[in-house]
Amino acid sequence: MTLVHGARLPDCEPDAIAEGVAEVLGDADVEFEGRVVLVPDLHYPYHPSTGTVTNPDTVSALVDRLLAAEAVDGVEIARAATAWSDDASCATYLGYDRLVERSGVEYFDPDAGPQASRTVSVDDQETVVTAPERLLDDALVVPALRRREEPTLAGCFDRLAATALGRDPTAFEVDSFAAAADPIGAVLDATYSYVGAPRRTRALLASADPFEVERVTAYLLGLDRDALPRGAARDDRPARVRGLDARALADELPDESVSEGSPSRLMKSGYRLYARVTGDQLPPQLMDR
Amino acid sequence: MTDAVDVGVFGVGNIGTVHLQTLLACDDVDRVAVADVVDENRERALALGATNAYEEYEELLATADPDVVVVALPPFLHAEATIAAAEAGCHAFVEKPFARNPDEAEEMLRAADRAGVSLGVDHTSRYRPEVRRVKERYDEGSIGHVPTCSIWRFNNGPFSSPPARETPAGWQLDPEATGGGALLDLGVHLLDVLAWFFGDLTVEHASLDRTLTLPYEDAATLVVSAESGTTATLSCGFFQWEDPPNVTGGMRLDGIADSLSSEEFMPSNFVGHAARSALENVGNRVRGREPEIFKPTYFYQAHYHALTEFVSAVKEGREPPVTGADGARAVELVTEAYRMAEGVEEPIEVTR
Numbered sequence: 001m002t003l004v005h006g007a008r009l010p011d012c013e014p015d016a017i018a019e020g021v022a023e024v025l026g027d028a029d030v031e032f033e034g035r036v037v038l039v040p041d042l043h044y045p046y047h048p049s050t051g052t053v054t055n056p057d058t059v060s061a062l063v064d065r066l067l068a069a070e071a072v073d074g075v076e077i078a079r080a081a082t083a084w085s086d087d088a089s090c091a092t093y094l095g096y097d098r099l100v101e102r103s104g105v106e107y108f109d110p111d112a113g114p115q116a117s118r119t120v121s122v123d124d125q126e127t128v129v130t131a132p133e134r135l136l137d138d139a140l141v142v143p144a145l146r147r148r149e150e151p152t153l154a155g156c157f158d159r160l161a162a163t164a165l166g167r168d169p170t171a172f173e174v175d176s177f178a179a180a181a182d183p184i185g186a187v188l189d190a191t192y193s194y195v196g197a198p199r200r201t202r203a204l205l206a207s208a209d210p211f212e213v214e215r216v217t218a219y220l221l222g223l224d225r226d227a228l229p230r231g232a233a234r235d236d237r238p239a240r241v242r243g244l245d246a247r248a249l250a251d252e253l254p255d256e257s258v259s260e261g262s263p264s265r266l267m268k269s270g271y272r273l274y275a276r277v278t279g280d281q282l283p284p285q286l287m288d289r
Numbered sequence: 290m291t292d293a294v295d296v297g298v299f300g301v302g303n304i305g306t307v308h309l310q311t312l313l314a315c316d317d318v319d320r321v322a323v324a325d326v327v328d329e330n331r332e333r334a335l336a337l338g339a340t341n342a343y344e345e346y347e348e349l350l351a352t353a354d355p356d357v358v359v360v361a362l363p364p365f366l367h368a369e370a371t372i373a374a375a376e377a378g379c380h381a382f383v384e385k386p387f388a389r390n391p392d393e394a395e396e397m398l399r400a401a402d403r404a405g406v407s408l409g410v411d412h413t414s415r416y417r418p419e420v421r422r423v424k425e426r427y428d429e430g431s432i433g434h435v436p437t438c439s440i441w442r443f444n445n446g447p448f449s450s451p452p453a454r455e456t457p458a459g460w461q462l463d464p465e466a467t468g469g470g471a472l473l474d475l476g477v478h479l480l481d482v483l484a485w486f487f488g489d490l491t492v493e494h495a496s497l498d499r500t501l502t503l504p505y506e507d508a509a510t511l512v513v514s515a516e517s518g519t520t521a522t523l524s525c526g527f528f529q530w531e532d533p534p535n536v537t538g539g540m541r542l543d544g545i546a547d548s549l550s551s552e553e554f555m556p557s558n559f560v561g562h563a564a565r566s567a568l569e570n571v572g573n574r575v576r577g578r579e580p581e582i583f584k585p586t587y588f589y590q591a592h593y594h595a596l597t598e599f600v601s602a603v604k605e606g607r608e609p610p611v612t613g614a615d616g617a618r619a620v621e622l623v624t625e626a627y628r629m630a631e632g633v634e635e636p637i638e639v640t641r
Contacts, residue, residue, distance in 0.1 A: 043453060044448070044449075044453035045448055045501055045503075046448075046451070046453075047500055047501060047528065050451075050530075052451055082453075083453070083456075084453045084454075084455065084456045085456065089462075092502055093501045093502050093503060094501065094502070095501070095502045097502065098502070148452065149452050194451070271585075274567050274570075274571070274585070277571060277574060278567075278570040278571055278573065278574045278580040279314075279574065279579065279580050280570055280580040280581075280582060280583065280584070280585070281307075281310035281311075281313075281314060281582055281583060282310075283307070283583070283586050283589055284303045284306045284307060285303070285533070287306075287333070
């Protein structure tokens with residue numbers, strides 16, 4: 001069984017993150033060779049200090065570490081259109097253009113290279129996962145430690161699927177990608193975290209087995225096994241972490257719910273009734289769109 | 290103009306819809322036509338009570354022949370739409386920022402002067418209930434002279450707080466279309482309030498920042514001095530997650546005799562305020578009175594009063610309370626701040 005290796009950092013400055021990356025990757029025995037595709041969470045232009053996206057400083061440290069590895073021919077950073085932007089502007093807003101320029105790495109081109117179509121079975125249902133082959137097989141996934149409004153994991157396979165699809169995946173799609181993909185490893189960016197509120201968490205965790213990272217992520221976020229992708233992650237083995245007290249880290253994290261993000265149905269209905277009774281106007285944000 | 294006026298609303302997105310609703314509830318207004326390129330926006334406006342809906346504002350001007358227009362279009366369209374309205378003989382109430390730059394502002398004012406029409410701008414902050422209360426206390430003289438003041442406003446700009454749910458319109462992230470960033474979008478409100486309180490302003494220091502790699506500033510801090518002798522610090526930004534109905538904004542006056550903060554006059558609990566206001570309006574209805582429009586939402590009241598006072602003023606032949614010249618001055622100050630932050634030495638020249 002593959003362990004997850006963790007490290008607590010003294011702070012979230014780039015130097016401390018670089019040392020932490022070297023430590024966890026060194027312990028995790030992730031094999032780097034050929035071209036590696038880094039897959040960070042950059043689903044929206046949120047500030048990295050909020051923990052809602054992968055910290056670009058963590059990605060920068062990974063880039064430097066990979067470029068120094070003898071067996072690595074090149075590094076690419078995956079970015080994708082998301083549900084909230086029509087192009088790859090999130091990567092620009094989050095500062096990745098500067099990283100690309102500084103380091104000489106490239107953005108991953110999903111149209112260059114072969115596409116893979118893999119038939120997998122999920123819940124006794126066959127489905128075909130189609131995605132760039134290198135995204136499925138050469139990825140080092142770098143999710144952020146964050147909770148979403150749904151009680152699901154924005155973890156390795158969720159982010160891998162999101163990058164391939166250009167939107168948040170369904171649970172079935174996450175399970176499909178978990179069955180089809182074979183990433184080289186995963187690094188959980190917990191320099192900052194978002195569990196209903198931002199926190200400077202100062203931690204990194206890595207493993208050659210992304211399913212183990214998923215298990216640890218769910219534990220830290222207080223999610224049960226149902227939040228994990230189906231398959232190997234769903235057995236009841238506890239997460240095993242070395243180099244970091246996972247229980248203490250989990251206890252530190254806030255436990256706040258994530259906002260729905262818009263007025264509730266009840267509020268809308270109540271205000272509509274009020275407006276009808278009084279003749280007042282219904283504010284635009286309470287209208288059905 | 291003494292009869293009720295006909296109004297055209299250019300743009301019925303979010304803020305345009307608020308203006309439409311204000312006009313529909315306003316006794317000084319007869320008919321309201323709208324223009325918007327988005328089908329859904331036009332349909333919603335008609336459902337709310339607009340008399341006609343056009344795709345283009347030119348068509349509205351030619352067909353509906355309004356007395357007044359509301360320009361609730363993106364900033365890059367303010368100048369052309371306002372000038373077209375003025376040339377058609379319409380008074381115009383323009384969303385902020387009044388213009389993208391002083392040159393556009395000047396063209397708009399000249400067009401209005403030539404046509405003999407009035408221009409106003411939606412500098413709503415001076416209509417916010419708590420700002421009005423602070424102004425009353427300041428005008429009473431209860432805190433004496435005010436050597437220093439601070440004013441601030443932060444929101445999430447074109448983005449949303451978690452969960453991700455807003456796709457910014459393309460123009461919102463194009464500085465050519467917007468004219469600038471947080472300082473132009475939010476700072477104009479704050480500069481207008483400071484000018485209203487303390488007289489004409491001079492920008493003494495400007496500092497801009499980008500917390501993300503955006504095409505414009507999302508954080509700004511200015512130091513301005515005023516005719517009254519007050520020195521004010523102004524801070525604004527697009528970087529903070531906003532959780533409506535709570536907003537992050539306020540002002541504080543540090544006077545000789547005491548300090549005065551807008552927070553003293555705001556509801557401590559907006560949900561409670563909404564509930565109380567709703568009950569008051571129900572009571573109004575029971576007594577056969579009209580409701581106080583937008584009172585439960587608190588902040589939309591400011592838009593209601595800003596627009597109705599403009600309409601009332603032009604109907605009665607008075608100068609609007611917040612004029613196009615006020616809007617132009619705010620834009621000049623922002624432009625001066627941008628130049629100062631970039632290290633440009635020469636002041637801008639305004640020939641008016």
